Amino acid sequence: MRISVDKKSYKKNLRMDIDVRKTGSFPKFMWHHRYCILAILLFTTVARCQDVTVAAVITPKHIQINERARLDLTMSGKTLMGHIGLPTFNFLPNFLAIPLSNKTIPKLIDDKVTVEMNWSYELIPQKVGKIELSNVKFSYQNTNFFANPGTIIVGAVDTYRDSSTGGIHKVQAEASNKKPYINEPIEYKFRYLYTTILPTLESPIKTLPAMKDFMVDESVGELISSGKVDGFHYEEYMLRIYPEKEGRIVIPPAELKLPIQGNPKILKTDMIAINVQQFPTIGKPSNFDGTVGDYKITAQIDRSRLEVRDALTMTIKFIGKGNYRTIKPPIISNIDGFRVDPPVSVQIQVEKTPVFTYVIIPLKTGILKIPSISLTSFNTQNKTYQTTSTTPFPITVVPRPSDVINDEESNFNWIWISLLILPIVLVIGYIGIRMYKKYNKIIDNGSGNGPSISPIEKAISRLNSIATTSDETTRVSFGDSITRILHQYLCDLKGDELRQLNDTELEAFCTKLGLSDEIVKELLDILSKCKYHKYAPVSISAEEQNGLLERTENIIKLIEKNQ
Structure with missing residues (x-):
């Protein structure tokens, strides 16, 4: 600390210049009075100044750019001081100063009441380096005093x-690729460099950043190398990370805590910006699922010949480099003649490549085939899509010995069952043919060659033929018979060949004939009932049959009357 009065200062000494200007001339006999007055003034002022002490202290002497320093200013004396001005200083552009507090402390020294003034400031560093601070000026009774806080070192x-040791400690971080593709592996490295070991019992503690928007490998922050380079000892740690989305991702700073007693230091690396690219759309295969790397797929089976319903094991392995976590189990569930169980994943730690094991069970005998299995991936080295496939496997599946015996017994039983069933089938077929011919004869009755009869006569004649038949077969086909008679009658009126008319054609033809809406509605309802009885789970009853016959005859007569 240097202390001075006005602009002339000496370390721990005081010097004061008295500025006395001549205002007139003294007679010669007065010259000795003038020297006496000057001597008295000089002695009084110097004595007063020697009773005043000023100090400027800054702590700590070494800070980081993100830390704060404290400046303490003190002015004291052996007398009760008054007219004390506020200390002034200007540390810009190196520091910003923020007032913290000021206080007055009265003291009793040599049975005299004295006063000590204290001022405190917070200094915020604005740049890195070794900075020589300027003087701080104090003012007491129109006299200036100066104190210099000395030098402070601001580190990055x-x-x-x-x-204490003169050692240098610093940290660094880097990423192997700042423009990766999605799922492409990146090596994030953190280094701690130092020239001397800290004189503490505790070791420095590193904190690697949280890798948001990245998939992180299991080996979190492993030490990959250590040694000495360019006068620095170093320790290097690595994380393997994989970006999971496109765009700009910022990796926060890594931190290292230095356990310095009383004033721990935290060093921080720079942030790292990663710009993640999307996969190219040109040449992108439709089956690409996001697998990244340069891989070759291989497959093996434990046997190629087995009995039906026995199991074989197929192992699929991926060999190469890339983000193995993006590899998904191949889908091979739809293989003809096989049942494939879900795969079991196995991780090979040394090669860090996945292996998938499938259990495959043949369900039938013969020469079956397990088809080739393909993998499409994106190679980030040459920025192209590539597909690799396995070779197909022919599998010989033979029957079980017990199945052969069971099949022979089963075939023998089927022969006897067939011999018993065949006569029954022939009888049923004969009866069906007879019933079918009888039904056609009933429907076609009155439609042969002979005298020409009118459409209504034909329709009534067919209705009477149905009414006289009451066997079960006719009841089953009753709905079809009524529908056919009505369509035949309407087609005869139009002069067309018999065909099935839809509802729209029926309504249009009835409108052309000038039939009322009630007649059209009744006609459509009869046809709807016939359709219902055609698909009904039980046969139409005799009562329902007579009702439909009566309604059909009435509607035909109404149409004939109103056309």
Whole structure:
């Protein structure tokens, strides 16, 4: 600390210049009075100044750019001081100063009441380096005093200089690829460099950043190398990370805590910006599922010949480099003649490549085939899509010995069952043919060659033929018979060949004939009832049969009357 009065200062000494200007001339006999007055003034002022002490102290002497320093200013004396001005200083552009507090402390020294003034400021560093601070000016009874706080070292946020040992400690971080594709592996490395070991019992503690929007490998922050380079000892740690989305991703700073007693230091690396690219759309296969890397797929089976319903094991392995976590189990569930169980995943730690094991069970005998299995991936080295496939496997599946015996017994039983069933089938077929011919004869009655009869006569004659038949077969086909008679009658009126008329054609033809809406509605309802009885789970009853016959005859007569 240097202390001075006005602009002339000496370390721990005081010097004061008295500025006395001549205002007139003294007679010669007065010259000795003038020297006496000057001597008295000089002695009084110097004595007063020697009773005043000023100090400017800054702590700590070594800080980081992200830390704060404290400036304490003190002015004291052996007398009760008054007219004390506020200290002034200007540390810009190196520091910003923020007032913290000021206080007055009265003291009793040599049975005299004295006063000590204290001022405190917070200093915020604005740049890195070794900074020589300027003087601080104090003012007491129109006399200036100066104190110099000395030198302070401001280190970067990633570097610390230990004042006790003179050692340098710093941290670094880097990413192997700042423009990767989605799922492409990136090596994030953190280094701690130091020239001397800290004189502490505790070791420095590293904190690697949280990798948001990245998939992180299991080996979190493993030490990959250590040694000495360019006068620095170093320790290097690595994370393997994989970006999971496109766009700009910022990796936060990594931190290293130096356990310095009383004033721990935290060093921080720079942030790292990663710009993640999307996969190219040109040449992108439709079956690409996001697998990244340069892989070759291989497959093996434990046997190629087995009995039906026995199991074989197929192992699929991926060999190469890339983000193995993006590899999904191949889908091979739809293989003709096989049942494939879900795969079991196995991780080979040394090669860090996945292996999938499938259990495949043949369900039939013969020469079956397990088809080739393909994998499409994106190679980030040459920026192209590539597909690799396995070779197909022919599988010989033979029957079980017990199945052969069971099949022979089963075939023998089927022969006897067939011999018993065949006569029954022939009888049923004969009866069906007879019933079919009888039904056609009933429907076609009155439609042969002979005298010409009118459409209504034909329709009534057919209705009477149905009414005289009451066997079960006719009841089953009753709905079809009524529908056919009505359509035949309407087609005869139109002069067309018999065909099935839809509802629209029926309504149009009835409108052309000038039939009322009630007649059209009744006609459509009869046809709807016939359709219902055609698909009904039980046969139409005799009562329902007579009702439909009566309604059909009435509607035909109404149409004939109103056309």
